[in-house]
Amino acid sequence: MALRKLYSEIKGLKVKELPDHVKPMLSIGYVKKAVQRGMDNYHAKYIETSSIDPLLHVCYGGMILSYLIALPEERRHLEHQQHAKEHGGH
Numbered sequence: 005m006a007l008r009k010l011y012s013e014i015k016g017l018k019v020k021e022l023p024d025h026v027k028p029m030l031s032i033g034y035v036k037k038a039v040q041r042g043m044d045n046y047h048a049k050y051i052e053t054s055s056i057d058p059l060l061h062v063c064y065g066g067m068i069l070s071y072l073i074a075l076p077e078e079r080r081h082l083e084h085q086q087h088a089k090e091h092g093g094h
Contacts, residue, residue, distance in 0.1 A: 014026070
């Protein structure tokens with residue numbers, strides 16, 4: 005949704021006008037306000053309604069994070085296994 009809004013704002017701008025339009029959005033204050041707005045919206049949508057979704061978000065987020073953390077080790081293991089298979093190792 006945020007990208008769609010940004011796209012609709014910038015699609016009518018000329019290339020020279022784009023940095024002046026985007027630069028204020030990259031400031032620390034703007035980012036802090038955007039994050040706070042997002043957290044407020046999340047709280048209103050899920051926490052105040054006693055929804056089970058935040059628990060699911062934590063569970064899914066934990067699974068995705070653990071997968072991403074273990075991914076480099078798994079890739080090394082698979083590459084080693086492939087290398088051993090090609091060169092007749094164990």
